[in-house]
Amino acid sequence: MESANSYFLPVDFVIFGGILFVSASIGVYFAYKDRKVQTTENYYFGRRNVSPIIVAMSLSVSYISALTVIGNPVEVYLYGTVYAWTVVANLIGFIAASIYYIPLYHRLRIKSVYEYLGRRFHSRIRSFASTMAMLELTFYLGITVYLPSLALSAVTPLELNWTIALTSILCTFYTSIGGMKAVIWTDVLQGVIMIAGMLAIFIQAIIMYGGFGPIIDAADRGDRNNLFKLDIDPRVRSTVWTIGGALGLSSCYLSCCSQVTTQRYMSCNSVRSSRITISSGVNSLSALALEDFVIPCFPAMSTTRKMVFSKVMTVIFGGVVMGIAYSVSLLSSNIIQINMITGAVAAPILSVFTMGMFMPWINSWGALSGMISGIVCGSWVALASINQATYPATTESLPVSTNNCTVTSSLHNVTTTLSTESSEDTTALEPMSTISEEYGSVLQYTLYSMSPFLYGTFAFFVSIIVGHIVSLFTGFNKVSEADPDLFVPVIDCKILRFGIPEKSSEEIAENSKENVFINSCCTGDDCGQDSPDSPHNEKKETVF
Template sequence: MGLGTLDVVMLVLSLLASAAVGVYFSVLGRNSTSVEYLLGGRTMKPLPLALSLMVGTVSAITIMGSAGEMYAYGTQLWLMDLGILLALFIIAKYFIPIMYPLELISLYQYIEKRFKSKWLRQATAVLQLVGGYLFIGFLLFPPSLALQSMMGLSFFVNIIIIGVSCTLYSTFGGVKAVVYADTLQAVVMIVGVLAIVIQGAVNMGGIENVLDIAYHGDRLEFFNMSLNPYQRHSFWLCVIYGFFFTLSNNAVNQSQVQRYFSTGSVRNAQCSVSTQLNSMTALLWEDFLKVLPVFRDWSEIKVGYLQKLIVFLSGVLGIVLGLAVSQFGKSFFTTVLAINGALTGPLIGLFIVALFLPWVPAKGATIGFILAIAFNGVMVIGQQSIPKAPYLPLSKEGCPATSIANVTANVTEIEDVATTIVTTLAPTLAPTLENITTTVTPSPVPSEGIADEWLFGLSYCLNPLWGSMLCILLSLIASAITGYNTPEDVEEKLVDPGMWRIFQRSLKLQIKESFYKTILRRRPRGDHNARDTSDETGTRDPLNNLMDTKDTKDNEIDGNGVV
């Protein structure tokens, strides 16, 4: 399998067009300030940002991974889109209206403002930096592997070509170049995917025939309503996974949040909910470098040049990591899942605590955050000991033996990427060349004899849920031990308005009032701020009248010296 002349021309043109976008915005904003470079002056339009957000989420990993996953395990994963829609509503309704008016560059500035903890802000930024730089390497791996199969170029050459192209337009053009290059790439991506679907359907005799083949191959599955948490996918597991996947990408991820920080208003940001390099630069500058004495007297233009240098060096680091990721071999895909599972859930939980639980102070949030990360780390490591579920039958009927040989030659290197890349390029995987049959049916996975399967055997779709729930629960428990916040400890604009109204009065006072009103059915003595128990007509509860009368008589008796 290889690319024709037209394919190569289109590929080169797309790379050159992306680089040209970077050059254009580099010339246009050669003296840009920090805000202009990192946030586009906060004047970006919703449509290109929406397309950029899509490209930031739907990467090569997603396109190849989703197709391979459904080919290997069925279409149940499609239902994660329902969770995505719910998460987008939550982000637009609750996250953006609080985050956007703060005029942040680094998303984790919010964590410092809310908890008054610079350490906690830097801890979240470090996690994002580590995950972000590794993710750059992961992003370079699949397309480079695909180009190696289709063009015959060295894998290392492909990584350098793609990495250099992205680095150059990100470095010189800033976030505007990234967004508009993403817009161009979104068009290419949509047209390319449609072309593959249409041509594939034509070659297979139409959509009806494709669906018929998928049905008889047990690929079509949409509403598995089982509540069993140990299966790979079900309706509930996929909805949960889609919900937390979107929160992790669009609510607590610097790369994506930086895009809607670039719009001109909250309304524009709410209309859409390779910025990876610029986002890493924003984190490094705002959370670590800006506070250093050496940079205090630097002009905005000089800072802009420094940020371009950071983006360039980040791109170089990403290329190096892309080359390093190739050495993971068969553990590549599981490594991506391990990092995502270990970091996203606790981070989502921390932001939920910050937005909706104003009672929790920095100490409680830190304890919950760290313990949740530790638990999720143990989970994703332990899950690697659990055998993978067997693939659905993988047909290679009609595929030439040479294709099988080419794919099988690298099977030990890309075993875990097989469902994400190789099966979409040439679904011809076979354990050995000598034993070629029409259908590959893997041996069933043993269901017993695996230590700790009760915990590590749980579906990977639940990993971010455990991290979020533990962070929230442990933060509350730790705060109950170390002490809660009072309204004087938190800024109102940093908390969800509905929760702030509940929080306005101290927790101790609310418990005291609840005890008097619901148990004793009376007002606390000496509490002039407590609400009267009279109803809207001004009529007081007779029981309260009786109790107040008794109190008055008792006081009179005490005043006369009668015991």
């Protein structure tokens, strides 16, 4: 058992308990405050009038999760500062969401982001994509619950199993009773705490080592100052291209077609407010279950039953996420690499949105076949590479020897120098793959040795290629019959509209008036949904 000196001090327990209490109280407050507004519109979207600044802070916390705070320092320590290019990758997603996706979602006033796929292609594609997204999100949330629970178990007497349960139950509690407003405001609270903690560590490190100079020198000595690693070999794990470029595709999924983020976009009352934004996961899972599976089967369900179902499903999904977190705790692989496997599912979903919005000739068969092919091929490569990758640069980390390192203990004010008889003594790390001396088969040396940051890119392009091939053999859609509301040109010019008709100025003005009326007058569960006479509600196998 670890020394008690590594545990929280009494004041730490008081602060930690206070944070838990305030988080739970936020859920109770909004449950009481909105007790007379029992609608799914309020529960999932905060009546679409949440401040864009608050939503922006909540979205930031979605990106600065436990995976970022705990996982990224490990990634930088093992593979260097080249991982900083994730900033560029995230920027790609923000720009794409702001220019293309947010205006489309507000124009259609959808509740589930996968509702778009039902309008553009077919309801079955909507259901399949939503199912895959729920599986991906559940696994991702399991990782994000596991990491803070692991850290908590290291600084308290609680075992890991108990900290996982505590984290899961607390998040599920305030989410289930308070809805999206509780989620957003607890995100704000936790975001402030995380940022303050990271700043405190940063400042303390500067003080301890006497400025940036010694820290940069230490990074140079350990070969970690590799920010401009431009190797073009796709088997090299971390480079400018695999992180700054390929990882940008995963960022596009999170920013553009994940229910977690789009639900926040739709919590704002306008496109402009949402563009400012660029524990919610459980709330989003509940929203997907309701909007994509229950309401299509029971369209006449009452508001009361919708709310009961929403809260029950929130609790159920909270339990499922807790189970996933327990499962993740049993794995020995690198957490970042495990998270990249989810990209094999997320990227094909992004590809369907890409084909729907920018490629009007793709039909329903092409979209479905492409998505399935991308998920199968991407998952196959991602799972096989864990134990089959044989190219050394795919898995080898930077030197991790601690010989002759000076360590200062702030608890006992003691300075010691670590040294051993052998210069080969290094920190024991669990290998992420089996590397054979002969490199093994061609697949092991090539495809299975692909950088884990490329799993999503590989799956994305498989989906696009298969989507075009199947659409070719089953008959491309007639572009001239496309619904302009469901299409977004890459650049708004005649050539890149591919012959899709433009809406007249009268139609645009009429739609604007309708949206203003809905925003100002509609507060119930039917808010944002099309009227029975809306062309979007027509039963069509393929819109384009």
